[in-house]
Amino acid sequence: xxxxxxxxxxxxxxxxxxxxxxxxxxxxxxxxxxxxxxxxxxxxxxxxxxxxxxxxxxxxxxxxxxxxxxxxxxxxxxxxxxxxxxxxxxxxxxxxxxxxxxxxxxxxxx
Amino acid sequence: xxxxxxxxxxxxxxxxxxxxxxxxxxxxxxxxxxxxxxxxxxxxxxxxxxxxxxxxxxxxxxxxxxxxxxxxxxxxxxxxxxxxxxxxxxxxxxxxxxxxxxxxxxxxxxxxxxxxxxxxxxx
Numbered sequence: 001x002x003x004x005x006x007x008x009x010x011x012x013x014x015x016x017x018x019x020x021x022x023x024x025x026x027x028x029x030x031x032x033x034x035x036x037x038x039x040x041x042x043x044x045x046x047x048x049x050x051x052x053x054x055x056x057x058x059x060x061x062x063x064x065x066x067x068x069x070x071x072x073x074x075x076x077x078x079x080x081x082x083x084x085x086x087x088x089x090x091x092x093x094x095x096x097x098x099x100x101x102x103x104x105x106x107x108x109x110x
Numbered sequence: 111x112x113x114x115x116x117x118x119x120x121x122x123x124x125x126x127x128x129x130x131x132x133x134x135x136x137x138x139x140x141x142x143x144x145x146x147x148x149x150x151x152x153x154x155x156x157x158x159x160x161x162x163x164x165x166x167x168x169x170x171x172x173x174x175x176x177x178x179x180x181x182x183x184x185x186x187x188x189x190x191x192x193x194x195x196x197x198x199x200x201x202x203x204x205x206x207x208x209x210x211x212x213x214x215x216x217x218x219x220x221x222x223x224x225x226x227x228x229x230x231x232x233x
Contacts, residue, residue: 045223045224045226046147048221057219096176101161103158
């Protein structure tokens, strides 16, 4: 079964930049071009911040950016703010036309 | 404004089945999928998000996670746009918040989420 591995936690100080990685452990993710990232605050539904690796939905801060190298996708948050403290999940489309979520990363703003 | 409305919480005994409904409204999507995502209770991200499956309310096309093949049924009422997720042979491992979310076809991401339905499996 497909799996996407993320670091359990990442932290940074206000104003700094942090990067969260998302590594596919099998080729089931195909081209890995349909990677999206979701932010989830406690008790709330997830919210998409990046889709198709690098695209930002309307209304999402340009402090969020995405990239990819091989089978590792990354989410970078620049100018870290207190409200960025949340859990972040990557998600990828697979060759089976299904989806798989990453293991999740807890972001802490120091 | 797109809204995703789900049915309420359920409590079931091990071995039973559960059926949860979902409907998206206020949208103009011609073709879309409604996805099911579950998250076990507890402190995230240890209790992460798990993709369960998806169904197109218009065509009935379904996608089901390999881990739930044989225990999950996704159906729809095309006349109302309501979709249903039914899980059979429940175990305590199925205890989770089941959320429904909209994906306009071809966008590959979840635009709007419902409030979730907590399914508790307990003897």
